[in-house]
Structure formats: structure tokens, C-alpha cells
Amino acid sequence: MATFLAVSLRMTKLWRVILGLVAVAGALQARGTPANRAAIERYFDRFLVKGLQNCSLCHLPSDKKDPETLEEFPHNPFGDALRRAGKELRAAGKKREMAARLEMVGGADSDGDGIDNLSEILLGHNPGDAKDRPSAEELKTLAGRREEFAVFLKSYRWEPYGVVRRPEVPKNKDEGGRMKDESDDEYQIPKPATLSPRNS
Numbered sequence: 629m630a631t632f633l634a635v636s637l638r639m640t641k642l643w644r645v646i647l648g649l650v651a652v653a654g655a656l657q658a659r660g661t662p663a664n665r666a667a668i669e670r671y672f673d674r675f676l677v678k679g680l681q682n683c684s685l686c687h688l689p690s691d692k693k694d695p696e697t698l699e700e701f702p703h704n705p706f707g708d709a710l711r712r713a714g715k716e717l718r719a720a721g722k723k724r725e726m727a728a729r730l731e732m733v734g735g736a737d738s739d740g741d742g743i744d745n746l747s748e749i750l751l752g753h754n755p756g757d758a759k760d761r762p763s764a765e766e767l768k769t770l771a772g773r774r775e776e777f778a779v780f781l782k783s784y785r786w787e788p789y790g791v792v793r794r795p796e797v798p799k800n801k802d803e804g805g806r807m808k809d810e811s812d813d814e815y816q817i818p819k820p821a822t823l824s825p826r827n828s
């Protein structure tokens with residue numbers, strides 16, 4: 629009986645832990661997929677100003693304290709464009725990586741304020757809010773900022789969760805695309821010169 633009680637007690641504790649984990653997972657999902665937010669911050673790195681490192685980059689303000697669904701915490705036009713880009717990638721059988729999605733929507737002007745999404749983000753303005761638009765002064769710095777970001781994108785980026793791919797082994801082909809074999813001239817072992825008697 630005592631053993632039964634001890635097992636029951638352990639099971640109850642286990643269930644509490646499981647229910648706790650489920651609740652935490654639900655809350656995280658409701659708060660606008662922190663994984664996406666982290667991926668955006670990783671993609672832009674130092675180019676994402678503090679003011680854009682929050683849910684408002686992709687979501688409309690919500691008066692709900694703990695929103696649980698997308699209906700309760702809807703996307704702004706930029707967040708919606710990212711969501712649609714993800715759907716497109718999935719439909720094409722590709723991975724829904726945030727970097728690819730950001731590249732797809734970077735040139736669009738999701739909030740319709742006349743400045744494309746990437747330029748707005750690089751200048752510290754919200755690409756999903758038409759009322760938040762770079763000033764004429766800020767726009768003068770855009771070319772330099774975009775250039776800096778392009779250099780940064782080309783630099784080595786540590787992708788802790790990316791799959792490491794082995795580079796393709798180069799094929800040993802000559803210019804005609806033919807595999808080299810031992811009948812090629814350069815593979816021929818030079819025959820020893822025929823010895824001839826000196827001064828003959």
C-alpha cells in the first residue's frame with residue numbers, strides 16, 4: 629500500500645511537471661514565436677536597433693495581457709509578409725529559414741510608406757508601421773548603411789543550428805570534361821632513353 633502511495637505521489641509530481649512544461653510551451657508560442665525573433669536578431673546582428681528588438685517589429689500592438697492566438701496578437705503588414713514568404717518556401721519544398729524569408733521581403737514596402745523593408749530596418753524604423761518612416765536626413769545615410777550591411781552579410785556567420793555541409797569533392801577532369809586516365813600523355817611514364825655507344 630505504501631509503495632502504491634509512493635508511486636501515486638511520484639506520478640502526481642510528474643504530471644505537475646508535464647503540465648507545467650506544456651503551459652510554458654503554450655505561453656512561448658503565444659508570445660509570437662521567440663525562435664523567429666531570435667532568428668531575426670541573429671540575421672541583422674548589430675544592424676537591428678534596440679527599438680526594433682521586440683514583438684512590434686512583426687506584430688500589431690495588443691491590449692491582451694497574455695495573447696494566445698495570432699488573432700489575439702495579429703501580425704503587422706511586415707510580419708504578415710514574412711509569414712507568407714514562409715508559406716511560399718514550404719509550398720516550394722524549401723526550408724522556411726528566416727534568412728531566406730527576410731531576403732524575399734527585404735525589397736518590398738509592406739507598410740506602404742514609400743521606403744522598402746530592408747532600408748527601414750537598417751535606418752531603425754518599423755517596416756510594418758506606415759507612421760514610422762525614416763526622415764530625409766536619415767535617408768542620406770542609407771547607401772552607406774546598406775553597403776556596410778552587405779559586407780556584413782558576406783562575412784562568415786556562425787550558424788549554431790545550421791547543418792554543416794561537406795563541400796563537393798572537385799572532379800579530376802580535364803577541360804573537355806573527360807576523366808583523366810592513364811592513357812593521357814601526362815600520365816605516361818617516360819621510357820628510358822635507348823643507350824647508344826659513345827662516340828659511335
Ligand SMILES: [Ca+2]
Nearest residue numbers: 754755757760
Ligand atoms: Ca515604416
